[in-house]
Amino acid sequence: MLELNPILVKDLRSxxxxxxxxILLTIYLLILAGVAxxxxxxxARDIGNELNAGRQIGRALFFTISTVALIEVxxxxxxxxxxSIAGEKERQTYDLLVASLLTPWQIVWGKLVSALAFAxxxxxxxxxxxxxxxxxxGIGLTEVLIAIVGLVVxxxxxxxxxxxxxxxxxxxxxxxxxxxxxxxALLLGIPFxxxxxxxxxxxxxPSALLDSIWFIYLSRFVIALHPxxxxxxxxxxxxxxxxxxxxxxxxxxxxxxxxxxxxLYSALSIFFSAALLAASVRLVxxxxxxxxxxxxAVKKR
Amino acid sequence: MTSLVxxxxxxxxxxxxxxxxxxxxxxxEGAIFGFIGPNGAGKTxxxxxxxxxxxxxxxxxxxxxxxxxxxxRAVRRLVGFMPDFFGVxxxxxSWEYLDFFGRSYGIPxxxxxxxxxxxxxxxxxxxxxxxxxMSLSRGMKQRxxxxxxxxxxxxxxxxxxxxxxxxxRARIELRELLKELRVMGKTIMISSHILxxxxxxxxHIGIIERGKLLAAGEVQEILRTLRPHRIVEIRVVAGAAHAxxxxxxxxDVLELRREGARAxxxxxxxxLNDETGPHTLLADFDGDEHALxxxxxxxxxxxxxISHFAEQSGDLEDxxxxxxxxxx
Ligand SMILES: Nc1ncnc2c1ncn2[C@@H]1O[C@H](COP(=O)(O)OP(=O)(O)OP(=O)(O)O)[C@@H](O)[C@H]1O
Ligand SMILES: [Mg+2]
Numbered sequence: 001m002l003e004l005n006p007i008l009v010k011d012l013r014s015x016x017x018x019x020x021x022x023i024l025l026t027i028y029l030l031i032l033a034g035v036a037x038x039x040x041x042x043x044a045r046d047i048g049n050e051l052n053a054g055r056q057i058g059r060a061l062f063f064t065i066s067t068v069a070l071i072e073v074x075x076x077x078x079x080x081x082x083x084s085i086a087g088e089k090e091r092q093t094y095d096l097l098v099a100s101l102l103t104p105w106q107i108v109w110g111k112l113v114s115a116l117a118f119a120x121x122x123x124x125x126x127x128x129x130x131x132x133x134x135x136x137x138g139i140g141l142t143e144v145l146i147a148i149v150g151l152v153v154x155x156x157x158x159x160x161x162x163x164x165x166x167x168x169x170x171x172x173x174x175x176x177x178x179x180x181x182x183x184x185a186l187l188l189g190i191p192f193x194x195x196x197x198x199x200x201x202x203x204x205x206p207s208a209l210l211d212s213i214w215f216i217y218l219s220r221f222v223i224a225l226h227p228x229x230x231x232x233x234x235x236x237x238x239x240x241x242x243x244x245x246x247x248x249x250x251x252x253x254x255x256x257x258x259x260x261x262x263x264l265y266s267a268l269s270i271f272f273s274a275a276l277l278a279a280s281v282r283l284v285x286x287x288x289x290x291x292x293x294x295x296x297a298v299k300k301r
Numbered sequence: 302m303t304s305l306v307x308x309x310x311x312x313x314x315x316x317x318x319x320x321x322x323x324x325x326x327x328x329x330e331g332a333i334f335g336f337i338g339p340n341g342a343g344k345t346x347x348x349x350x351x352x353x354x355x356x357x358x359x360x361x362x363x364x365x366x367x368x369x370x371x372x373x374r375a376v377r378r379l380v381g382f383m384p385d386f387f388g389v390x391x392x393x394x395s396w397e398y399l400d401f402f403g404r405s406y407g408i409p410x411x412x413x414x415x416x417x418x419x420x421x422x423x424x425x426x427x428x429x430x431x432x433x434x435m436s437l438s439r440g441m442k443q444r445x446x447x448x449x450x451x452x453x454x455x456x457x458x459x460x461x462x463x464x465x466x467x468x469x470r471a472r473i474e475l476r477e478l479l480k481e482l483r484v485m486g487k488t489i490m491i492s493s494h495i496l497x498x499x500x501x502x503x504x505h506i507g508i509i510e511r512g513k514l515l516a517a518g519e520v521q522e523i524l525r526t527l528r529p530h531r532i533v534e535i536r537v538v539a540g541a542a543h544a545x546x547x548x549x550x551x552x553d554v555l556e557l558r559r560e561g562a563r564a565x566x567x568x569x570x571x572x573l574n575d576e577t578g579p580h581t582l583l584a585d586f587d588g589d590e591h592a593l594x595x596x597x598x599x600x601x602x603x604x605x606x607i608s609h610f611a612e613q614s615g616d617l618e619d620x621x622x623x624x625x626x627x628x629x
Binding site for chain 2: 003006007009010014017018090091092093095096097098099100102190258287
């Protein structure tokens with residue numbers, strides 16, 4: 001199709017037309033800049049005279065900014081999408097879209113891309129702040145690029161989580177609550193499970209289990225579900241001289257090669273995004289029995 | 302006339318609630334089909350199935366021979382829909398609203414521009430082209446929505462209670478607009494629970510209640526078959542009680558009602574009192590003009606004072622009450 005997706009055009013237009021987009025962007029950047037400045041002041045006083053003070057400031061700035069940006073992306077993107085389809089239902093414009101010649105895929109895709117475009121704007125906006133850290137030295141281009149990839153795939157996954165709830169539920173308030181709930185469950189639940197697991201099994205586990213290939217894969221898999229743990233692990237591996245794309249785990253006599261956490265994280269994020277997108281598309285197809293909506297039961301009279 | 306819409310045993314359940322019960326509906330091409338029924342009768346449910354927004358539980362619906370369930374996209378091309386409740390987008394102008402739906406129907410940019418002008422002209426909103434949709438009045442939004450439903454030049458327009466919430470003038474304008482659309486060759490299906498709203502503009506009607514089609518066909522035919530007798534309206538200034546007794550005893554009077562009472566049994570208890578003002582009686586009369594003349598002469602000879610004596614014009618409202626009697 002030569003024409004741009006109509007939903008995308010409409011949503012981008014209305015997103016950018018109001019003052020909300022600019023206010024959100026401004027708040028987001030103010031938080032980032034504020035944190036960076038505070039950090040700089042704190043660190044500069046502490047290690048002002050050391051030889052490689054510049055490098056340390058650079059690294060601290062980079063990791064802080066990346067972390068804050070990641071938190072913001074995790075919280076903002078699901079909110080951007082969770083209102084999208086549910087918002088059409090609330091506004092009673094949803095039926096008009098579904099009854100038109102738009103395919104369910106076009107509707108879902110248009111909603112996703114318009115939200116992602118805005119999320120990408122947020123990510124691009126931190127590039128100047130990151131290059132400031134770059135100027136101090138201490139971090140390489142590899143780290144910056146991995147951080148950006150990590151932010152982008154996180155935006156994608158968390159946007160589709162919001163989109164899925166938006167296609168599932170009738171009100172944007174409900175969809176937003178469930179989306180944020182899912183995000184919090186992921187971000188806090190995974191570390192919680194890891195801690196519980198290591199408390200139970202950690203001290204008493206036989207080394208045969210801990211050294212088995214399955215355990216290595218499984219633990220890497222769990223780690224790769226969590227953006228902060230995955231990207232953080234990658235960062236520490238890189239700073240201790242590890243490879244970019246894979247990691248060699250030594251277990252007794254043998255060596256196991258596993259993909260770097262950030263690679264696995266990106267792959268899993270893309271996979272789950274695709275699955276959630278497919279689920280959303282199914283939900284938008286009215287002629288499939290089961291996708292039957294129940295809004296009108298409470299409607300009137 | 303070939304039929305554009307056909308449903309075969311169309312059934313829809315919501316849990317245990319049977320919203321549509323083996324509905325067999327036919328709408329000929331070029332008709333203005335009035336779909337009438339009380340609240341909760343299943344009008345909206347039928348329309349949502351025909352617009353592919355709701356899957357039927359069983360049965361089949363065809364639009365121009367195309368199955369609603371098997372080829373929804375082909376059906377969407379044929380049908381323009383105006384739901385009973387619909388929203389508009391804030392910060393969108395009238396022309397942008399139409400433009401957006403034009404895109405959604407894959408209409409090329411050039412044709413779209415031209416169409417928007419024509420349709421705004423048709424629904425008399427050309428002067429509101431650059432106004433935000435939110436600022437339009439309800440009647441204007443309704444007309445804009447009608448223009449929207451016509452963007453892809455559908456053969457069938459399905460309008461769910463388009464006149465609700467409109468003032469009398471807006472209703473008349475809507476009626477004129479629909480007549481114009483009919484001249485353009487559109488088939489129109491329009492629902493309402495107010496019969497008089499549809500009476501003058503429809504060529505066909507279907508009466509639905511509790512998911513069942515009670516009657517359907519050409520308006521004139523329905524009038525003939527469902528109301529074989531004339532209803533005579535008699536306004537009595539004096540001697541009402543006597544008149545009532547006389548009419549009741551008359552062999553040609555099949556049924557006698559007092560105005561305001563819905564069924565014969567409603568107001569039978571107390572005899573009519575002339576003190577409480579002139580009363581109007583409605584007599585279901587099975588006889589010709591001559592018999593009617595004799596009836597009037599008889600009443601006057603009996604001393605009844607009559608200020609008004611006239612045959613009621615064929616009123617769909619009565620048919621509606623007659624057909625749906627007791628089930629509501
Ligand atoms: N989403 C739904 N869930 C459950 N029941 C429903 C739903 N929509 C409609 N119904 C039921 O189906 C029946 C028919 O409803 P429908 O909306 O088709 O009636 P209607 O003729 O359009 O009435 P109205 O004049 O009030 O618009 C009603 O009994 C209603 O309660
Ligand atoms: Mg209805």
